[in-house]
Each structure stands twice: as C-alpha cells, then as structure tokens.
Amino acid sequence: MSQQALKGHLDMLVLAVLADGPKHGYAVIDALRDRSDEAFDLPEGTVYPALHRLERAGLLRSEWSEVQGRRRRTYHLTDAGTTGLATRAAEWQRFVASVGDVIGRSGPWPASA
Amino acid sequence: MSQQALKGHLDMLVLAVLADGPKHGYAVIDALRDRSDEAFDLPEGTVYPALHRLERAGLLRSEWSEVQGRRRRTYHLTDAGTTGLATRAAEWQRFVASVGDVIGRSGPWPASA
DNA sequence: CTCTATGCATAGATTCACTAGGTATGAGTC
DNA sequence: GACTCATACCTAGTGAATCTATGCATAGAG
Numbered sequence A, B: 001m002s003q004q005a006l007k008g009h010l011d012m013l014v015l016a017v018l019a020d021g022p023k024h025g026y027a028v029i030d031a032l033r034d035r036s037d038e039a040f041d042l043p044e045g046t047v048y049p050a051l052h053r054l055e056r057a058g059l060l061r062s063e064w065s066e067v068q069g070r071r072r073r074t075y076h077l078t079d080a081g082t083t084g085l086a087t088r089a090a091e092w093q094r095f096v097a098s099v100g101d102v103i104g105r106s107g108p109w110p111a112s113a
Numbered sequence C: 001c002t003c004t005a006t007g008c009a010t011a012g013a014t015t016c017a018c019t020a021g022g023t024a025t026g027a028g029t030c
Numbered sequence D: 001g002a003c004t005c006a007t008a009c010c011t012a013g014t015g016a017a018t019c020t021a022t023g024c025a026t027a028g029a030g
Helices: A010-019 A025-035 A044-056 A079-103 B010-019 B025-035 B044-056 B079-103
Strands: A060-067 A070-077 B060-067 B070-077
Touching (some): A010 A070, A010 A079, A025 A044, A025 A070, A044 A070, A079 B010, A079 B025, A079 B079, B010 B025, B044 B070
Antiparallel strands (some): A060 A070, B060 B070
C-alpha cells in the first residue's frame, strides 16, 4: 500500500473503530489491523498523535485507568465524534464515487467479505 | 472534500485521464473536473508538479507544440505508465475494500453513474 | 486598454503519516 | 537474577505531496 494512501482518512478509521465501543490506544491499533485483515498495521507514532488530535478537536474524550499495573488511556466518542464520523464516511463515499468516475469503473466493487 | 483526501491518489487520477488519450496540462485539469462532476477541481500548482514528477518517473512523456500562439506541452502514457496505472488502480481497490472492512460497509457501493 | 481564459511554471507554506527514539510494567526463559 | 518480548504510553523531527500565491505570456471580448 502506498505510504500516503491514508492521508486525510485516518481520522475516519480511528473514529470508526471507536464507534464500536471505547478502546485504549493500543487496542485501537489492534482493531485496525484485525478489521482490515492486516492491511492497516499502523505504528504507534501514527495512531497516538491522531488520538490526541481528535481529542483536542472534541471528537473524542479519554479517561486514565490502571489495569494490571499498566496505565491505560481509554478513548470514547463524543456526540461530535459520532456526527463527525458520519460526515467523514459520507465524504469518503462521495470521494470513492468520484474516483470511480475518473478511472472509469463501470460495475459495483467486488465484495471483499 | 477534505484537502488531503487526494494524497497518494492523484498520480492514479492523472494517469487515468491520460489513458484516454494524450492531453496537455490544462486539458488534464479540465478532464479531471469534467469526469468527476466538479469534485476534483485542482489548482495548476497541484497538477503541473504531478505531471513533472510522473515524467521524471518515466510514466509519462511529453512533447512541445504551438497552437494558436500558445505553447503546449502534451503528455502521453509510456508503457510503464500503462502498467503503473493498472497497479495503482488495483491498489486503490484493495484500499477501498480495506476501508470498507473497517468502517463496516455491508453492501455494494451505490452506483454513481 | 482592461479583463478573462488559456497555458506554462516555481517557491514556499502546510498538513499529516511515519521514523526513531524514549519510559515503564509484567511474564516467560535461561 | 538477567534477558527478552509484549503491552502501553509519549514526542521530536523527517519527509512526501498537495495547496497557495505568484509570475510570465498570448488571444479574445468588452
């Protein structure tokens, strides 16, 4: 996968896995890898700053906890995060449709699942 | 549309419009706008550097001509450009499928055309 | 003559994922 | 006990690539 393919779409992916339920950072990374069948195996240096950015933007909130001697910061979507995800997902689908128009796709995408 | 959505995908789009036939830079911009129904209305400062980059990479070649007193640089795909487009289009579809897996798409995309 | 569209170009700003490092705990191995 | 690995957090700096802003030049319309 191209190194820049994610640009501008990472926030949506993070919001999407958190829409399933609160998770701490490391679990977000695992969820992205599992759900994408290894396609999105993101380094911590990518995901942690994204989480901080989304919290600063008000789309996430977090609480600290301690589980078996390890500090965890668990993130959950705010209301703004929920609507933000919906907005980004809609934009994504328009983007995909536009790219399809340009590259000349005719039929529906092959199902992956 | 997000400002960064194109990151890493612009090359594919440029190659796609040139796969339809040789075009000069300004015409590439027009083709992208027309084919995407205005969604991709890209500034010259985006497209010209992309064309130069693709030519340096050997995916495009260009010739100068003069039409009605205006200098034109017309680009066409090389063989590497044709295969490069196929590669990028395949990667794009895998990327779209992976994003779909993460954000929980179930059915096929709604047809846009 | 001015303004717009056409047609090319580049320099600098900006965004954002990634690389590379750092800290710390728990569990398993030798 | 020492070592290694997985878990779990963090940030500074790099790099790639699009966008903003600007410049030059010609043709045509008003």
